[in-house]
Amino acid sequence: MSTPDHTMPSYPNAHVPKGMKRSHIIAIVIIAVAIGALVGSLYDSSTYADLEQAMEHPGKEYHVVGTLDRSAEIVYEPSLNASLTTFTMRDLNGKTCKVHLAKAKPQDFERSERLVLIGEANANGEFEARDMLMKCPSKYNEENKVNG
Amino acid sequence: MTEYIGEHLWAGQLGHALTVISLVGALLATSGYFQGTRTGQIEWTRLGRIGFRMHSLAVLGIVVTLFVMLFNHWFEYDYVWKHSNLAMPMKYIASCFWEGQEGSFLLWTFWHVVLGNVLIWRAKAWEGPVMTVFATVQVFLAIMILGVYVGDVRVGSSPFLLIRELPENIGLPWTAMANYLSAIPQFADGRGLNPLLQNYWMVIHPPTLFLGFASTLVPFAFAIAGLWRKDRTGWITPALPWTFFGIMVLGTGILMGGAWAYEALSFGGFWAWDPVENASLVPWITLVAAGHLMLVNKRKPTALFSLFLLTLITFILVLYSTFLTRSGVLGDTSVHSFTGDGMLPGLLLFLLFYISLSVVMLLTDKGQRQFYAGISVVMLAIGVGLEVQVPAILLFGAISIGMLVSAYRQGFISKEPEESLWSREFWLFIGSLVLLLSAMQITFSTSVPVFNLLLEPFDKVFGWIGDKTGSEFFQGLADAKLAPPGEAIAHYNKWQIPFAFIVTFLIAFGQYLRWKDTDVKKFRKQLAASFIASVLLTALGVYLLKYELAELNLIALFFATVFAILANAWYIPSVLKGSLKSAGASVAHVGFGLVLLGALISTSRQDEVSRNTRNMDLRFLNEGFSNSEDILLYRGDTVLMGEHYVRYNAKRQEGVNLYYAMDYFAAVPRNYTAGDTVRVGDMLFAAKDAHTAGKFFLEDQPAHWLPLDVFTRRELWHAQEWSSSKPGEQVFSLDPFVQLNPRFGNVAEPSTKHWAHRDLYTHVRYADMAIASDTADDAWMPDRLYDKHVGDSIITPTAMAIIDSVYMVKDSVTKKMLGAQYTVYAAHLRVRDLYQPDRWFEARPLVIYAGGEPVMGKAAELGPLRIRYSLATVKFEDGPVMGHGGPIPGTDKPRIAVGLNVAESEFLVMQAIVFPGINILWIGCVLLFVGTFMAVWQRVKR
DSSP states (O other), X not given: OOOOSOOOOOTTSOOOOSSSOHHHHHHHXXXXXXXXXXXXXXXXEEEEEXXXXXXXXXXXXXXXXXXXXXXXXXXXXXXXXXXXXXXXXXXXXXXXXXXXXXXXXXXXXXXXXXXXXXXXEOTTSOEEEEEEEEEOTTSXXXXXXXXX | OOOOSSOOHHHHHHHHHHHHHHHHHHHHHHHHHHHHHHHOOHHHHHHHHHHHHXXXXXXXXXXXXXXXXXXXXXTTBHHHHHHOOTTSOGGGHHHHHHXXXXXXXXXXXXXXXXHHHHHHHHOGGGHHHHHHHHHXXXXXXXHHTTOEEETTEEESOOTTOBGGGSTTTTTOGGGGOTTHHHHSGGGGSOOOOOGGGOSHHHHHHHHHHHHHHHHTHHHHHHHHHHHHTTOTTTTHHHHHHHHHHHHHHHHHHHHHHHHHHHHHOOSSSSOOOOHHHHHHHHHHHHHHXXXXXXXXXXHSOSSHHHHHHHHHHHHHHHHHHHHHHHSSTTGGGOTTOOOOTTOHHHHHHHHHHHHHHHHHHHOOOHHHHHHHHHXXXXXXXXXXXXXXXXXXXXXXXXXXHHHHHHHHHHHTOOOSOOOOTTSHHHHHHHHHHHHXXXXXXXXXXXXXXXXXXXXGGGHHHHHHHHHHHOOHHHHHHTTOOEEEETTHHHHHHHHHHHHHHHHHHHHHHHTTSOSSOOOHHHHHHHHHHHHHHHHHHHHHHHHHHTOOGGGHHHHHHHHHHHHHHHHHHHHHHXXXXXXXXXXXXXXXXXXXHHHHHHHHHXXXXXXXXXXXXXXXXXXXXXXXXXXXXXXXXXXXXXXXXTTEXXXXXXXXXXXXXXXXXXXXXXXXXXXXXXTOEEEETTEEEEESXXXXXXXXXXXXXXXXXXXXXXXXXXXXXXXXXXXXXXXXXXXXXXXXXXXXXXXXXXXEEOEEXXXXXXXXXXXXXXXXXXXXXXXHHHTBOOOEEEEEETTOEEEOSSEEEEEEEEEEOOOHHHHHHHOTTEEEEXXXXXXXXXXXXXXXXXXXXXXXXXXXXXXXEEOEEEGGGTEEEEEEEEEEEOSOOOTTOSBOTTSSSBEEEEEEEEEEBOEEEEEEEEEETHHHHHHHHHHHHHHHHHHHHHHHHO
């Protein structure tokens, strides 16, 4: 937009610089940005980990998959903090850990069959979850419970 | 064979038969149209037509059969049982139809049938090759709902399966019972539709979205047809209106999804970059790019390869999206993807076939074509046969990319001189490439779970690099367990805001450029007014919305969208001279600019007004308690939230919905008169004069308030806290609700107050679901029982109660009223307010015993602490000293055990967000739809 004078010869006898064509420059830029986006998506991606790995690297963000330990207490005291739920999670290896989730206790939390916690371990060996994905048995995949 | 009672077998048999007929019809159409195109013999084309008609009728039959089954609640069928129930309103039958995997495939197939028949009617000379492509797709889709086993691998999944025919049920004892339908209670009613999906959005959103997906096949088929017939430009004109039709419908479908999320789901916004949302957005972006390149190449083929690439890739991306969301590879990364159910191999084959077909068709050299086609088949055989799918796919991908480059070099290098920098076609080309990049970035980030699989063969390589360099990045890639970006929204915004900026900026001036070359003086003159106005409006926006320099990307996008809106609006009177005939593009561009502007303002300046509303400082309790994004509302309390006072009044049940009635009051300035005392922290102040409170006490204090030197504790407790405003008249009310569903879990649904310039969006995060018949009891949360002894204390969130003593009430009035057989006990509690630790209360709950059993009681409520104590049991433990039992050590007084119920005032936890300017987005949606419709209409008419 800022090109002040219009000296470019008009189509179809457009000026083509020797050596490198404009289309080549465009192609290089496109490929560079595409590779950048690919690396960027890999670079920004978080990592699935088990609790042990998360504990080894406190402060590093992980996705931890597991289940709710129903035998342990779920503490949610909204009158103290409406956005703090504390519970115990069991990861896929069976290791358990106390979790502080910075969210209100989700609807039907007790019924959840699978949790994905997004957060990091703290220095006390507890997991501080920023967010949580929860799959309930209801969604699309409830086992057909008809068995006479 | 058992003769089963009560089954409607004919429906399933009809369904299966029709599925087979639809497959046969599609195969017939494929071969007929293929031969017809190859040989040019009209008989073959006629056969193709017959095949497609047969297929169409069969698909219609399948749809009707499935509807009949759902309508009649034949729960012996798995699909009916899983997706419907008796209690569900009939209007949601359609939602049941496409809730499941099979039904949504059927919906997709159905739209292809509709579009295919329109093409048979309208495509004229292009019918043969275009319909060949259509028919092959229909073959794949028919197989997807066929549900047959090839060896151990199930191919597709049929909606006509009886529950007793499911693989997991075969051989179970009950399947041998002839009367199983009436004998087993589970068969009396289905599981029903997920409550999330029981709204009108679910009725209109999926059909629109799938029509959008289906319409991407039309330009794809035309592009393949063009390559096949070596007519590389002739296909563009007939494909163009279809492409913009697809842009319109798919765009509408996506935005409906956003509107649904915003209006009826509690995600807290209209777009969350969820994989399933991305999967529908990406093909739309490439379709838009393809459509615009068609405009370029229709005039003069200057970017033909890019056009083919984008047109072909759009449909491939639809297939890829289908693969991502339905094969189960996304796994834990999406909240609403389907689970696999063994669909992966079929979907993968579906996808790879069309990638392979596209590359084959792009190759111009016959030898190369055959080589590549051969390689594709070999790769497939190796991958399946040797179970090395991942390396085979990677190799296939690498060869395909190599072949694409070769195809470009051989057949598409333009001998024409390059376009002028001041030509419309050049910038349309650049814009399309930026759109492609944007689509690629979203695809990459959505595909992170796929990378985990694809990177597997390179574990050692990355591990080696990681060890050598010590780079965590490479160590992470080895044995990759990549998860989606933790901060998904920030990640996508980082990449997409620059892309959006370039695209909207191009949109702003694109139409002012002429084809071939532009008179720059005129161009600048035409754009000057819009440009200056946009700069001024951006400055105003930055001032009003308080954008900072660190948000330069947002400011830039703000400017570009405003510029795009003004320039395109100005185009209609200035260049088109007010003629609306060809104004479709301008209207659509204005709409697009508005959508982005609305999204930008509402998301960047969304205000979680429910955050940190409690004025009490909770940090002294625990450091983790400082940051609460939700508001806690005790019933009946009126609390300042954002610019309004909110009061939670009552809850009521209507059907399956539990409504929480919230009233909102205007915040009006508080007036104080001379002599009023207020409390600020631990101090009391007296008003010097009558005045209206300002925003902050510290500003008011020197002029209007005198600190009191002497006051009692009691005075301090009873004094009102200073506040700048007070609730005025009620301005509106909102009823967010929770849909109760014991089978699927309760679902919170938002309630939103709409103004012209902003929305207040609220939903319940946590609440007591119990509806008590007695409204008095309703006002309290469920009791929590504490077993304690006299002298113990009970700590609850707001209060600490010390059980001072328990005594028998012996006054004559009580005795006389109750009679001699009753004994009354009272507990004396001293209760400390944990928020103001020097503030003490007393409570004396009573319990009445008769014959050694508690019969009734009288609770003690402490209003200011919002707590209620009720005495459940009193027990004198005068047995031997064991544990807690027995007399108090060192005395002969019996230890007294008390059961004390503690309840908090009923409350709920709510999230409230103000979205400013969201109506700009919705207006933009409408204009985008209208503009695209105008453009399509003009092209169809021509």
